[in-house]
Amino acid sequence: MAAALAAALATTAGVAACSGGAARAGLISVSNGGCGTSWHLAAPGWHTFQVHNAAAENAEIDLVNPANGAIYAEVDALGPGTTSPMRLNVGSGSYAFRCLFEDFDPLTGPTVTVTGHSRGSPAILPVTSTDLIAPSLVYHHWVAAGLDTLVSQTGAVATDIRDGNLGAAKAAWLTAHLTYERLGAAYGAFGDFDAEIDGRPDGLAGGVISAQWTGFYRLEYGLWQGQSARQLTPIANALATNARGLRAAWPSMQIDLLDMGLRTHEILENALQFQLTGHDDYGSGTTLATTGANIAGTRELLTVLRPLLAPRYTGLPAVYTWLDRLQTLIGQAKGPNGAWLSVSALSLSQRQQIDAATGQALEELAPIATITEPRRT
Amino acid sequence: MADNADPGRRAFLRGAVGAGAAGAVAGAAGGYAYRATRPAPTSQRTLENAAAGVLPPVPFHGKYQAGILPQSQRQTAVVSLNVTADGRAELTDLFRTITERARFLTAGGTPPPVGIGAPPSDSGVLGPSVVPDGLTVTVGVGSTLFDDRYGLASRLPARLTPMRAFPDDILDPAQVGGDLVLQFSAGNADAVVHALRDIARHTRGGMQALWRIDGFTSPARPAGTVPRNMLGFMDGIANPDTSDRAQMNRLVWIQPGTAGEPAWTAGGSYFVVRLIRMLVEFWDRVDLTEQENMIGRRRATGYPLSANGIHATPDFATDPSGAVIPLTSHIRLANPRTPQSADSRILRRGYNYDRGLDQVGDLDIGLVFTCFQQDIKRQFETVQTRLAGEPLTDYISPFGGGYFLALPGVADGSDYLARALLA
Numbered sequence: 001m002a003a004a005l006a007a008a009l010a011t012t013a014g015v016a017a018c019s020g021g022a023a024r025a026g027l028i029s030v031s032n033g034g035c036g037t038s039w040h041l042a043a044p045g046w047h048t049f050q051v052h053n054a055a056a057e058n059a060e061i062d063l064v065n066p067a068n069g070a071i072y073a074e075v076d077a078l079g080p081g082t083t084s085p086m087r088l089n090v091g092s093g094s095y096a097f098r099c100l101f102e103d104f105d106p107l108t109g110p111t112v113t114v115t116g117h118s119r120g121s122p123a124i125l126p127v128t129s130t131d132l133i134a135p136s137l138v139y140h141h142w143v144a145a146g147l148d149t150l151v152s153q154t155g156a157v158a159t160d161i162r163d164g165n166l167g168a169a170k171a172a173w174l175t176a177h178l179t180y181e182r183l184g185a186a187y188g189a190f191g192d193f194d195a196e197i198d199g200r201p202d203g204l205a206g207g208v209i210s211a212q213w214t215g216f217y218r219l220e221y222g223l224w225q226g227q228s229a230r231q232l233t234p235i236a237n238a239l240a241t242n243a244r245g246l247r248a249a250w251p252s253m254q255i256d257l258l259d260m261g262l263r264t265h266e267i268l269e270n271a272l273q274f275q276l277t278g279h280d281d282y283g284s285g286t287t288l289a290t291t292g293a294n295i296a297g298t299r300e301l302l303t304v305l306r307p308l309l310a311p312r313y314t315g316l317p318a319v320y321t322w323l324d325r326l327q328t329l330i331g332q333a334k335g336p337n338g339a340w341l342s343v344s345a346l347s348l349s350q351r352q353q354i355d356a357a358t359g360q361a362l363e364e365l366a367p368i369a370t371i372t373e374p375r376r377t
Numbered sequence: 378m379a380d381n382a383d384p385g386r387r388a389f390l391r392g393a394v395g396a397g398a399a400g401a402v403a404g405a406a407g408g409y410a411y412r413a414t415r416p417a418p419t420s421q422r423t424l425e426n427a428a429a430g431v432l433p434p435v436p437f438h439g440k441y442q443a444g445i446l447p448q449s450q451r452q453t454a455v456v457s458l459n460v461t462a463d464g465r466a467e468l469t470d471l472f473r474t475i476t477e478r479a480r481f482l483t484a485g486g487t488p489p490p491v492g493i494g495a496p497p498s499d500s501g502v503l504g505p506s507v508v509p510d511g512l513t514v515t516v517g518v519g520s521t522l523f524d525d526r527y528g529l530a531s532r533l534p535a536r537l538t539p540m541r542a543f544p545d546d547i548l549d550p551a552q553v554g555g556d557l558v559l560q561f562s563a564g565n566a567d568a569v570v571h572a573l574r575d576i577a578r579h580t581r582g583g584m585q586a587l588w589r590i591d592g593f594t595s596p597a598r599p600a601g602t603v604p605r606n607m608l609g610f611m612d613g614i615a616n617p618d619t620s621d622r623a624q625m626n627r628l629v630w631i632q633p634g635t636a637g638e639p640a641w642t643a644g645g646s647y648f649v650v651r652l653i654r655m656l657v658e659f660w661d662r663v664d665l666t667e668q669e670n671m672i673g674r675r676r677a678t679g680y681p682l683s684a685n686g687i688h689a690t691p692d693f694a695t696d697p698s699g700a701v702i703p704l705t706s707h708i709r710l711a712n713p714r715t716p717q718s719a720d721s722r723i724l725r726r727g728y729n730y731d732r733g734l735d736q737v738g739d740l741d742i743g744l745v746f747t748c749f750q751q752d753i754k755r756q757f758e759t760v761q762t763r764l765a766g767e768p769l770t771d772y773i774s775p776f777g778g779g780y781f782l783a784l785p786g787v788a789d790g791s792d793y794l795a796r797a798l799l800a
Contacts (some may be wrong), residue, residue, distance in 0.1 A: 071493050073490065073492050088492065121490065122492070229698055315391065322582060348459075352459050353461050354586075356461035356585045357461075360583075362581070363578065367491075368492065370495055
């Protein structure tokens with residue numbers, strides 16, 4: 001590495017110039033020998049830099065506060081010989097370019113200081129993979145505990161069905177399904193197990209009559225369509241078996257650190273697409289309960305990420321405000337006897353309130369994935 | 378040297394986010410310029426600008442909302458929404474957010490970058506810099522906003538009611554009414570949907586769409602005439618002259634001190650939206666003479682049956698029995714051109730719509746009829762009542778819409794829509 005860097009230094013001429021304005025954009029040339037070596041900032045305000053990668057490797061270029069490494073702006077995956085704009089509102093403070101070339105140590109260019117008291121684009125401390133490991137382990141343990149519960153509850157469903165207690169099986173089905181949905185199995189968290197445990201008939205030839213369709217929704221369809229215990233027993237047994245299989249596999253399944261942040265909005269994105277539309281109502285009319293379980297799963301992710309988010313995301317209180325409001329609205333949306341209602345049975349006003357709160361919660365959640373994306377520093 | 382300042386990004390209940398230098402676009406232009414909006418030929422330059430997507434910005438600030446007087450643009454979307462804001466403070470925040478987004482979108486500019494703190498602030502649909510493309514955003518309130526939720530019952534405009542059903546209507550309740558209406562009009566469909574998407578994104582918790590319809594204005598064919606509706610006839614020929622300020626004050630704008638009207642409504646205008654399906658397959662099976670007698674104009678030329686010229690005034694007085702222009706024709710019933718009917722004239726702003734198929738495979742196309750006026754009963758309802766039972770009703774089927782009050786304009790960078798209502 002040292003030798004390569006020295007060679008690169010010998011062949012590099014890092015040129016930098018800066019001006020603002022769309023017409024005279026500042027050119028910032030970076031290479032693995034010089035990261036914006038001679039640039040200046042004439043004044044605070046909006047600036048557009050044209051960042052040019054003069055090196056032979058891909059680069060990530062950040063404009064940072066050199067005092068603490070907080071990032072004002074970044075250009076990700078800048079290929080050799082390419083140029084990309086970087087735009088920000090420069091305020092009072094210290095600025096330096098930091099270049100992260102593949103296979104090279106990070107390189108920080110000279111610091112430029114803007115005096116005075118202008119407020120510019122805020123800088124955010126990057127989150128690293130190391131930062132995410134502890135939260136992901138806590139989350140992994142939490143899921144493991146949930147899977148223990150799931151195994152026991154899916155076992156109970158199978159027992160009820162084998163015994164022909166279909167009324168009891170319906171109640172047990174809901175309990176077990178909500179346990180699963182609380183685990184936030186959005187977008188492939190559990191790999192192939194998710195299709196076995198919670199798959200939809202869409203995409204299967206024949207749809208709801210497909211023999212390939214299995215899992216919670218298949219069971220829901222059968223229970224609420226009045227299918228017989230004998231017909232449903234193999235499906236319930238398979239569900240219990242798959243739950244045990246997932247529990248057994250889970251200790252060796254890793255959580256992609258990038259997913260920790262992504263899940264914070266993806267779980268509810270899924271709820272909006274499949275539960276609040278009623279798509280995933282196969283007879284029980286419990287998609288609002290499922291949404292409630294999805295909120296709980298989202299909250300768990302927020303809890304484990306909170307130490308990283310609190311100093312970085314000023315919108316975090318609003319996340320909780322809207323999750324709380326959504327949860328309250330869902331709690332109020334039950335029938336007179338306390339039973340869950342399908343979304344189509346809600347009043348227009350109830351449904352619009354729930355959809356609005358979900359949408360706003362999602363907007364508030366969306367920045368978290370960007371902030372907690374693991375970055376090199 | 379710094380770029381031009383961006384406006385800060387305001388979102389529902391989040392205030393201005395991002396560190397934008399305050400972005401009040403300077404200068405209250407004093408309202409949308411009164412310009413002739415007689416549906417005469419659009420200039421070649423305007424057509425080219427619209428096609429290229431580079432229509433200049435329409436000044437947002439003024440005594441009146443800027444989207445009311447101009448001729449129909451090439452594209453529009455009318456969206457009815459219900460307010461989900463919790464209480465008066467959130468409602469105020471909703472109107473402030475709509476205002477600030479509309480102010481930015483109509484002016485155009487580069488959306489503020491977000492660094493590593495959020496997904497991009499703009500959808501990018503219009504490219505890296507938002508082009509105005511002549512965008513106007515017109516906001517109205519429906520009578521349901523004045524129920525007990527926000528303490529506004531005492532401020533209900535005197536002439537604002539739910540839309541009534543007329544004898545020939547077949548209304549779909551899911552496409553009627555709404556607490557708010559937003560109309561986005563621009564040179565191109567991408568600018569319209571970009572603006573709708575932006576405002577929806579910034580107001581998710583505050584309002585939820587109830588129904589939506591998109592419309593378009595056809596080019597004048599042949600060039601130099603008046604755009605046609607889906608019946609093949611030129612539409613909106615006889616409109617009040619929007620360059621005549623006195624006439625606008627008599628017909629369109631709610632005047633200060635109007636009997637019964639709360640003071641906050643001054644500078645507003647009642648905004649009627651009617652969604653009218655045209656049964657074009659049936660229409661196409663009708664003889665041309667019969668079609669022209671139902672309308673009262675020639676299909677090819679737009680001329681009144683009794684005159685030579687699109688804008689020629691049909692002389693109903695010399696044709697009292699309807700020998701030339703039948704008494705039941707649309708133009709004669711809609712605007713009899715008598716002294717008694719003068720104050721029932723409305724400012725019509727129609728758009729064609731085309732949204733797919735019905736259940737028997739026929740085309741679901743028709744007219745997004747919008748009109749502005751000072752008094753719905755005196756104007757739109759009077760006209761509509763005169764039209765009841767006209768022969769044309771067999772070929773059209775109103776199915777939705779609503780009555781709204783288009784709010785007074787936004788005076789300047791510190792003002793916001795509905796400020797006087799909520800004060």
